[in-house]
Amino acid sequence: MSHIEESQSPPANFRILDLFAGPGGLDVAAHVLGYEVTGIEWDAGACTTRSAAGMDTFHGDVRHYRAAFFPLAEVLTGGPPCQTFTVAGHGAGRRALDQVVQYIEQLHEVARPKNADWMEIFRTWRKISEELRRKELEAKEVRAEKRKVEELRATNRKAMRIRLEELGRSPNQVKSFLKGLKAPKDLEIPDDDDELKGLLKAFSDLDDGLNALKDRLEELGDERTGLVLQPLWWVIERSKRPGSKPYEAVILEQVPAVMPVWKEYAKVLASLGYRTGRQLMHTEEFGVPQTRRRAVLMARLDPTAPPNGLPTDLLPDVPASHERYQPGGPSTRPRKASHSDTLLWEVSEEDSEEAPKESWVSMELALNKARKISSGKVYERPDFTVVSNYGTGGDPEARGRRDHDAPSATITGKVSRNRLVHKGTDDDLAEFDRFTHAEAGVLQTFPVEYPWSGNDVSQQIGNAVPPRLALHVLQHVLVPELRGKKARGRLKRAAEKLESWKPAEPVKPRGHRGLKGHPLTGR
Incomplete structure (x- = not known):
């Protein structure tokens, strides 16, 4: 070892x-x-x-x-x-x-x-395991059915968009209609357009079916x-x-x-x-x-x-x-x-x-120490700000930001999508505008020489226990x-x-x- x-x-x-x-x-x-x-x-x-x-x-x-x-x-x-x-x-x-x-x-x-009694304990565990297994298999079938319904809804939605364009609706009207499909029963259709009415009725039925499948999945629970x-x-x-x-x-x-x-x-x-x-x-x-x-x-x-x-x-x-x-x-x-x-x-x-x-330890301090150990895996950058792939405060457009002289925000499986910009701006760094696997690992306190390998390394790093x-x-x-x-x-x-x-x-x-x-x- x-x-x-x-x-x-x-x-x-x-x-x-x-x-x-x-x-x-x-x-x-x-x-x-x-x-x-x-x-x-x-x-x-x-x-x-x-x-x-x-x-x-x-x-x-x-x-x-x-x-x-x-x-x-x-x-x-x-x-x-x-x-x-x-x-x-x-x-x-x-x-x-x-x-x-x-x-x-x-x-x-x-x-x-x-x-x-050990056998009673074991029988209880086996009963729980079998029940969870049955639910897992049923959930697998329900998820497969859910995917089919989602595909049908997508096809139906596309057909409605095409029909609206044929009827001469403006792009904004089409966009507004399609946005209203989040609550399809509340949409109004002209009485003289049977085709669009039929498409909307089919979509609404599919929507009801999809919601029922989602409810069933919640009842069955999660294999986790x-x-x-x-x-x-x-x-x-x-x-x-x-x-x-x-x-x-x-x-x-x-x-x-x-x-x-x-x-x-x-x-x-x-x-x-x-x-x-x-x-x-x-x-x-x-x-x-x-x-x-x-x-x-x-x-x-x-x-x-x-x-x-x-x-x-x-x-x-x-x-x-x-x-x-x-x-x-x-x-x-x-x-x-x-x-x-x-x-x-x-x-x-x-x-x-x-x-x-x-x-507390800043990103700058951690990366500088790691660069002294392995300069080829950690790059020298000007003062930077990390712009998160995630929104903050419930607003997906309000990206979280952390400067280089502060600790990183939580390292997730999407760390490779975080942007590095010049501090105080939205201007991407000319080079090294993303953390490498080695650098993301260092922010998770893995050694800089840790040999990240295999698929989806960012997810591996994000899911890991910080060694420190x-x-x-x-x-x-x-x-x-x-x-x-x-x-x-x-x-x-x-x-x-x-x-x-x-x-x-x-x-x-x-x-x-x-x-x-x-x-x-x-x-």
């Missing part, structure tokens, strides 16, 4: 299994901290990047593997793809959240008792419902299956919308003997040159935890090392009280000394006894190694046949 040798071994050499591993954001962070990681990832492009980076990988759907396949894994991490959950309203987001909570409660009910349940099932299996040993720690991260799901996860983990913590992390507070929020669930197995413990945030928050970015002014982030009464995180007065926070953020979370959860100056010193050394990391020999992704003889399988 391609990792930098640590001058000091970590206090515990945990072996990590990373579900939905992506291109390797958590993996490269773990490697510079001295841990070994195996990832499971289905996306072929991400697996190509992982291969070039020397990351140990099983290529495939997480649902086609089981916790029992990797009995020697001691830590479970991952970022399951999640639909948009919301606790507000009664729309698709609310229904998706209610559905996931219902499944989690079913699992919790059978897994909570101390002497829970099953994926977001996978890490929880793996934890339950390792905790309750006879002959299995529970994971020592669990770390999961996703977009902020998943926080309500992490809350339900915490209830189950608490009943399994874990102390848990949930934190909404602002990435710029951890040295990432980017404003991005991530919802992180942390859990650590603790024999002293009370049976059927409460899912309160018993683990302290990961301490921020940098200030929060506030456009137009300095950060005034309030300091949250720590849970110093937690046994694993009890520290001495000397170790708990807090250093002043550093300022992963450094902080991994150390906080896996080395709870390391605090204060010692923790900050180790993080500083790891961050330096992360920046200068270079890939070693590529590693070919594995399939199911690769389970035999793998270090985590014990076979």
Whole structure:
């Protein structure tokens, strides 16, 4: 594997299994901290990047593997793809959240008792899996029908445009009519034009059918419902299956919308003997040159935890090392009280000394440092402004803007579409008016030499865990006894190694046949 040798071994050499591993954001962070990681990832492009980076990988759907396949894994991490959950309203987001909570409660009910029957737990999971599979197959059929209806609507719309032109309507009249098709039943048609009336009636019927199909898809849910349940099932299996040993720690991260799901996860983990913590992390507070929020669930197995413990945030928050970015002014982030009464995180007065926070990291600073490491991959530019591909404030035309001396806005899968213009203008730079893959990766805190490969690299970068953020979370959860100056010193050394990391020999992704003889399988 391609990792930098640590001058000091970590206090515990945990072996990590990373579900939905992506291109390797958590993996490269773990490697510079001295841990070994195996990832499971289905996306072929991400697996190509992982291969070039020397990351140990099983290529495939997480649902086609089981916790029992990797009995020697001691830590479970991952970022399951999640639909948009919301606790507000009664729309698709609310229904998706209610559905996931219902499944989690079913699992919790059978897994909570101390002497829970494993076969009953397994039957409950199999029933949930089969139900989700049926819905997924039906949704596939509904989506195919939806595409057919959309094609018919497009054909019908074109026919109406042609008919309006034949009737001598002006371009503005045609445009206004077609715009009115958003509510076709409200449109008025002259009584003497039966052809146009017939076309509009057919379009209106198709519109009703399309809305019915959309409603049905919302009822069926999203295949990501099953994926977001996978890490929880793996934890339950390792905790309750006879002959299995529970994971020592669990770390999961996703977009902020998943926080309500992490809350339900915490209830189950608490009943399994874990102390848990949930934190909404602002990435710029951890040295990432980017404003991005991530919802992180942390859990650590603790024999002293009370049976059927409460899912309160018993683990302290990961301490921020940098200030929060506030456009137009300095950060005034309030300091949250720590849970110093937690046994694993009890520290001495000397170790708990807090250093002043550093300022957030700008795009300019991050790119300049990377250019010193690899001048051929990071270009020197005049002062610039990044113009986002996305609108702001609900206005698609009001593109977000960030200057070079500020952190980047959130790096998404559309990062390659962001324009770089001369600061204070709308004039594109004469050259290098887009971020390269290497530069976008640096803004996500990947090493500048990270070997981005495969298809849709921008999407890989946008979906990845920022490695610098992963450094902080991994150390906080896996080395709870390391605090204060010692923790900050180790993080500083790891961050330096992360920046200068270079890939070693590529590693070919594995399939199911690769389970035999793998270090985590014990076979």
